[in-house]
Amino acid sequence: MTRNRDKGWKENPNRSVFVMTEESGMDVSEYLNQNPHLAEWVETLREQSETGKHWGSRREFILRNMEVFPTIEPGTTSHSLDMLLSLSKVWANHVFLGCRYPDPVMDKVKELADGITVIDAPVRKTRDEILGKGKRPPVIGTDADSCVKKSKCVPNDSNSKDPERNTECVTTPAAIKSGPSASAPAEHQPFFNRLYKAVAWKLVSAGGFGPNLDHFEILRSCVESCKASLSCVFVPLKDIPDLPAGCTQKEGQVCELRCHTVYLGTGYGRDECAARAMASKEALKIFQGRKVNVRISRRRFQGRDVEDIVLFDEQPRGPVLPPALSYPF
Incomplete structure (x- = not known):
């Protein structure tokens, strides 16, 4: 567990998994490899129509912001999870499809997406x-x-x-x-x-x-x-x-x-x-x-x-x- 924290992950006392911190700079795949049960759960959140690039970026958005919604429990539906998923879709739609939303919503998703790099974004x-x-x-x-x-x-x-x-x-x-x-x-x-x-x-x-x-x-x-x-x-x-x-x-x-x-x-x-x-x-x-x-x-x-x-x-x-x-x- 100490090794995980050294990599920029931190343990949430309310959960049995590590969450990704903004300053970690770590690789999502490496994080999911060490949390296989979380990897299995997060894949269930993918939309059927999403491309690999689209989903990869939105998945990172979800993982990096789970600490913002501490009541989220993998495998359990909740209002917090619905809110995080909605914000992730708003951000992905803005980046990949050019959709725009009210200014307060755009300000919020930009804040949550800080530190996420999208390669070859439109x-x-x-x-x-x-x-x-x-x-x-x-x-x-x-x-x-x-x-x-x-x-x-x-x-x-x-x-x-x-x-x-x-x-x-x-x-x-x-x-x-x-x-x-x-x-x-x-x-x-x-x-x-x-x-x-x-x-x-x-x-x-x-x-x-x-x-x-x-x-x-x-x-x-x-x-x-x-x-x-x-x-x-x-x-x-x-x-x-x-x-x-x-x-x-x-x-x-x-x-x-x-x-x-x-x-x-x-x-x-x-x-x-x-x-x-x-x-x-x-x-x-x-x-x-x-x-x-x-x-x-x-x-x-x-x-x-x-x-x-x-x-x-x-x-x-x-x-x-x-x-x-x-x-x-």
């Missing part, structure tokens, strides 16, 4: 950072999966701690005129054939496409199973210049989903989570046919017509696609 920017503090130039990422546009007031600790990952992704007007290469659809098609199969199996296991599914989670897990990631772009509805004439709705958020720079779908909602869910639902509809096709199509972006790479199903979409919120070429 990088997000505020809308003002991307648009250049009020200007409206074309905003492009050399890699659309790594440049994610967010509306204002979305804090992300990884940006402040790693200045090299806080570089703006902006191209020149000449780059916009070039557009996607003619070979781009053929280059992307094999990936989306694999993604089509992954989505098909996922929907079968979920009982088929329906309104009660977590559409974003299904799409995200399928994309990650194909070794890729989704790019979510959020813009306030009132800031979109290409709204249809006569549109009176000005509140809410619009979300655009891309994968490997290919446009998947757009959704509107009262907040970012609702908009992302609707965009994911629209994207999943494309996978309902017998195949998917990657094609170059004309879209409106910043008041001009541009060529974009779009994923289609067997049934052609309407004559007018939603205006682009981002243009990755």
